[in-house]
Amino acid sequence: MKGGLVVVVATGAVAAAPLVASTYHVLLMLPFMAYAVVLLGLNLLFGYAGLVSFGHALFIGIGAYTGAFLTTHGRVRSLEVILVCAAVLGGLVAVPVAALCVRYVKIYFGMLTLAFGMVFYTFVLKFYRLTGGDEGTPFLRPSLLGRSLDAMPKIDYLVGPYYYYALAVLILATLGMWRIVHSPFGLCLKTIRDNPVKAETLGIGVTRYRFYAFIISAIYAAVGGALLGPPTGNVDPTLAYWTHSGNLVFMTLLGGFASFFGPVVGAFVFIYLQNWVMSIVPYWRLIFGAMLAIIVIFAPQGLMGLVTRRRPVPPSRA
Amino acid sequence: MILQADGLRKFYGEFCALDGVSLRVDAGEFVSIIGPNGAGKSTLINILTGITRPSAGSVRFKDREVGGIGPVRLARLGMARSFQLVQIFPDLTVLETLQAAGVARLGRGGRLFASLAGDREVQEAALEVVELFGLGDKRHTLARQLPQGDKKLLDVASAFALRPEIILLDEPTSGVSTADKTAIMETLVTASRRIGLRAIIQVEHDMDIVFAYSDRIIALHEGKVLADAAPAAIQADQRVIDTVIGRRAGAR
Numbered sequence: 269m270k271g272g273l274v275v276v277v278a279t280g281a282v283a284a285a286p287l288v289a290s291t292y293h294v295l296l297m298l299p300f301m302a303y304a305v306v307l308l309g310l311n312l313l314f315g316y317a318g319l320v321s322f323g324h325a326l327f328i329g330i331g332a333y334t335g336a337f338l339t340t341h342g343r344v345r346s347l348e349v350i351l352v353c354a355a356v357l358g359g360l361v362a363v364p365v366a367a368l369c370v371r372y373v374k375i376y377f378g379m380l381t382l383a384f385g386m387v388f389y390t391f392v393l394k395f396y397r398l399t400g401g402d403e404g405t406p407f408l409r410p411s412l413l414g415r416s417l418d419a420m421p422k423i424d425y426l427v428g429p430y431y432y433y434a435l436a437v438l439i440l441a442t443l444g445m446w447r448i449v450h451s452p453f454g455l456c457l458k459t460i461r462d463n464p465v466k467a468e469t470l471g472i473g474v475t476r477y478r479f480y481a482f483i484i485s486a487i488y489a490a491v492g493g494a495l496l497g498p499p500t501g502n503v504d505p506t507l508a509y510w511t512h513s514g515n516l517v518f519m520t521l522l523g524g525f526a527s528f529f530g531p532v533v534g535a536f537v538f539i540y541l542q543n544w545v546m547s548i549v550p551y552w553r554l555i556f557g558a559m560l561a562i563i564v565i566f567a568p569q570g571l572m573g574l575v576t577r578r579r580p581v582p583p584s585r586a
Numbered sequence: 587m588i589l590q591a592d593g594l595r596k597f598y599g600e601f602c603a604l605d606g607v608s609l610r611v612d613a614g615e616f617v618s619i620i621g622p623n624g625a626g627k628s629t630l631i632n633i634l635t636g637i638t639r640p641s642a643g644s645v646r647f648k649d650r651e652v653g654g655i656g657p658v659r660l661a662r663l664g665m666a667r668s669f670q671l672v673q674i675f676p677d678l679t680v681l682e683t684l685q686a687a688g689v690a691r692l693g694r695g696g697r698l699f700a701s702l703a704g705d706r707e708v709q710e711a712a713l714e715v716v717e718l719f720g721l722g723d724k725r726h727t728l729a730r731q732l733p734q735g736d737k738k739l740l741d742v743a744s745a746f747a748l749r750p751e752i753i754l755l756d757e758p759t760s761g762v763s764t765a766d767k768t769a770i771m772e773t774l775v776t777a778s779r780r781i782g783l784r785a786i787i788q789v790e791h792d793m794d795i796v797f798a799y800s801d802r803i804i805a806l807h808e809g810k811v812l813a814d815a816a817p818a819a820i821q822a823d824q825r826v827i828d829t830v831i832g833r834r835a836g837a838r
Contacts, residue, residue: 444699447698447699447701448698448699450701450702450703451697451698451699451700451701451702452689452694452695452696452697452700452702452705452708453695453696453697453698454702455678455682455685455686455689455702456686456689456690456695458675458677458678458682458686459675459678459683459686461677462674462675462676462677462678463673463674463675463676465637465673466669466673466674466675466741466744467675467686468656468657468658468661469635469637469657469661469666469667469669469673469745470661470666470686470687470690470744470745470748471657471658471661471662471690471691471748472658472686472690472695473658474658477695480698484698
């Protein structure tokens, strides 16, 4: 109950941010909300299925480039259509990737996902005519719920309608993921994370569940990737680069992969911390590297692990 | 006949762990497999439960060839097992562990957006097994926080929660105190009657447990069946006494 109240208050605070916070800080909330969607999916794989992907920037790239292509070449401006196309394409690309990767675990799984991510990065970098190479592709301003908002100044668009649209997507994504992790499917994933040998003797097909978890996480990453495009108005290959995948893992560890909301908290803290550290020292990666080491050694459950401890779940909430 | 194995052989490199083992288990039987360390007991259980593929021979379960089909399909066909080294889901509660078995048994694992809490069949089945195994007051305890005896009990309980037709127990009382051993076996026998289990196979070192509960005993030695008989005949078999049971049980 207390946790639910915190979530409601936090959601209210995010919704009120454009009314009370500076434009600068409101704009920082846009990548936070996009990454939060990505990380909800990534953590289905990481926290619930026990697989650490170092290649999920691939699916962010799929989502972002889908939006860019549809708006620049496809004359599609509806963000609803873009999000659906990104989700479908992300899921389709994930099928062969997942089919190969989920047969492996631990470092082998991580390295395979990294390899696929780098294949896609190289593709968008080298196929200049198609992708714009290192310059990227414009992501034209999308319409929201059938309303074209081209006449609106960009900042007003981003801190107004687009902000609330992204928040609505995040809320829907959160509700969907909450249902998934509290479903029979989610329970089976947790058994696989804890003890795959035991899970198999109960009749739970380990590879099949990992495959579905991978597809779902890729769909979330693609949707989040599509949300990253409009604020910058351009998508480029760095979105698919392996360090971007590393950042996703960092955010998840920072917030805490053992908690449902841990990755969301991680995304929020990462975005603001990165912005703050970059403003005071040029060597922000050095600072973040040290932070990662400290988290892994002293707070393996992340920030959420510092403020919560797992309590037994009563049957009505199980 | 519910389970039958013929001419099972298993090689690890040049080492022969099982050498032509055949056995048969009928409905209503409680069969114990005994033998000294290295006799091939765990290899046999792993082959019977589909975890290990035999080098040669066949395993038939309910008149169906199941050799090497894997534990997932065997569990769905109605065969469950527990392990010598206790196997639990450390970060799941006792109730969640048994719910997982119920979800698997009822084929509900593919339900992405269904509420687990709202699935009355899964919830009631899990609570029934919790009570059957006397774990009611610990149902919200994480498995890793249970005492060793209760971890063992949970491992066995989760196999029973599949409501199998046959269950294979690899040393169900190993690592627990002498006092807990009898309690575990009594719980196990009671539970097997309640769920209508058709047969139990156990690997066990404790001869008091073996002779107290078995209808038939199969003695293994160096990968071969040394004897396959009723407990009274096994107790009188000098070869089994010399190689497996030892003087203590032989003097009974």
